[in-house]
Amino acid sequence: MQQLLTPVLGLLGIISRAGFVSAKPPGIGGGIIALNGTSVGHEQVYNGGEKKSDTAVLYLTDVYGINLTENRLLADSFGRAGYLTVAPDLFNGTPSPVDMNDPGFNITEFLATHGPNATDPLVDVAIKYLKDEVGVKKIAATGYCFGGRYAFRFVAEGKGADAAFAAHPSLLEDDEIAAIAGPLSMAAAENDSMMPPDRRNNITAQLGLTDLPYSVALYSGTSHGFGVRINTSDPQQVFGKETAFYQAVNWFDSWA
Numbered sequence: 001m002q003q004l005l006t007p008v009l010g011l012l013g014i015i016s017r018a019g020f021v022s023a024k025p026p027g028i029g030g031g032i033i034a035l036n037g038t039s040v041g042h043e044q045v046y047n048g049g050e051k052k053s054d055t056a057v058l059y060l061t062d063v064y065g066i067n068l069t070e071n072r073l074l075a076d077s078f079g080r081a082g083y084l085t086v087a088p089d090l091f092n093g094t095p096s097p098v099d100m101n102d103p104g105f106n107i108t109e110f111l112a113t114h115g116p117n118a119t120d121p122l123v124d125v126a127i128k129y130l131k132d133e134v135g136v137k138k139i140a141a142t143g144y145c146f147g148g149r150y151a152f153r154f155v156a157e158g159k160g161a162d163a164a165f166a167a168h169p170s171l172l173e174d175d176e177i178a179a180i181a182g183p184l185s186m187a188a189a190e191n192d193s194m195m196p197p198d199r200r201n202n203i204t205a206q207l208g209l210t211d212l213p214y215s216v217a218l219y220s221g222t223s224h225g226f227g228v229r230i231n232t233s234d235p236q237q238v239f240g241k242e243t244a245f246y247q248a249v250n251w252f253d254s255w256a
């Protein structure tokens with residue numbers, strides 16, 4: 001287990017308790033969500049010692065990982081919403097470069113080497129940390145793109161999460177949808193080649209077969225990734241990102 005805890009960055013991940021305030025939606029461009037600026041969460045090696053909290057947010061990143069400023073800021077935002085938030089390093093210190101067209105980067109190979117067999121154990125470490133070291137009773141998983149699939153995977157029976165939110169999940173498989181065992185909410189982009197309208201409707205129909213509480217929200221003027229990375233000058237994208245965040249917070253407040 002120790003090798004999982006000493007990746008290149010030497011991190012378990014980000015842990016944020018950004019100062020708890022009300023999560024009441026403030027309208028576009030205000031309130032507890034930060035779209036840019038400096039993250040206040042800290043990185044730490046798995047050494048225990050965090051305070052106890054009943055419910056924690058497990059933040060599952062996109063391929064850009066925990067070093068991406070937007071991921072850190074969003075983890076902070078869940079901290080401000082009242083949840084101890086832990087974002088495990090899903091890539092052992094080597095996430096995708098921020099420019100995927102980087103000539104040295106092969107996304108096909110990257111995704112092949114970061115399948116569930118490689119990723120599940122890293123998520124397990126964070127869950128074990130939250131349950132055994134921090135002592136939380138419930139876990140709310142929030143996942144984005146790459147991490148969205150793992151929000152589904154970890155709200156399955158016995159996997160550790162009690163409720164889940166996923167924004168524009170990628171590579172999600174039907175058996176992973178059928179296996180969920182807790183309430184799940186999803187945010188979808190209007191323009192998403194990884195989840196086009198037919199697939200989105202199919203996923204929604206599959207959620208309807210689970211007999212669990214679920215919700216699916218579609219945000220106009222958004223593209224794949226909008227839950228994390230947006231053009232902060234575009235009002236529809238700002239609205240989409242902020243509302244998807246409050247969608248997750250309300251979901252966790254109600255169902256986790």
Ligand SMILES: *[C@@H]1O[C@H](CO)[C@@H](O)[C@H](O)[C@H]1NC(C)=O
Binds near residue numbers: 029035036232233
């Ligand atoms: C930061 O985000 C705000 C919206 O909250 C936007 O008005 C501003 O232009 C952004 N600043 C930068 C440097 O991106």
Ligand SMILES: *[C@@H]1O[C@H](CO)[C@@H](O)[C@H](O)[C@H]1NC(C)=O
Binds near residue numbers: 009
């Ligand atoms: C993390 O991101 C910062 C910029 O936000 C960059 O300067 C730094 O090199 C990155 N670190 C790693 C290990 O990628």
Ligand SMILES: *[C@@H]1O[C@H](CO)[C@@H](O)[C@H](O)[C@H]1NC(C)=O
Binds near residue numbers: 106107109112
């Ligand atoms: C990317 O990786 C895949 C799988 O390893 C390989 O088949 C493909 O040729 C690689 N593409 C490039 C441009 O190197």
Ligand SMILES: *[C@@H]1O[C@H](CO)[C@@H](O)[C@H](O)[C@H]1NC(C)=O
Binds near residue numbers: 112113118
């Ligand atoms: C996971 O499986 C893929 C494909 O089956 C393989 O290429 C990769 O090496 C495996 N990774 C680990 C960590 O076992």
Ligand SMILES: *[C@@H]1O[C@H](CO)[C@@H](O)[C@H](O)[C@H]1NC(C)=O
Binds near residue numbers: 224
């Ligand atoms: C859809 O997303 C792709 C990839 O992000 C982008 O190139 C394209 O311009 C977008 N189209 C619209 C209509 O937003």
Ligand SMILES: *[C@@H]1O[C@H](CO)[C@@H](O)[C@H](O)[C@H]1NC(C)=O
Binds near residue numbers: 205206
């Ligand atoms: C979803 O799509 C698959 C084919 O990709 C199909 O077998 C399945 O019946 C669809 N599920 C629902 C609930 O529509």
Ligand SMILES: *[C@@H]1O[C@H](CO)[C@@H](O)[C@H](O)[C@H]1NC(C)=O
Binds near residue numbers: 231232233234235
């Ligand atoms: C961001 O959005 C603004 C407002 O819609 C637009 O003028 C600008 O071109 C966009 N920037 C990028 C890089 O797409």
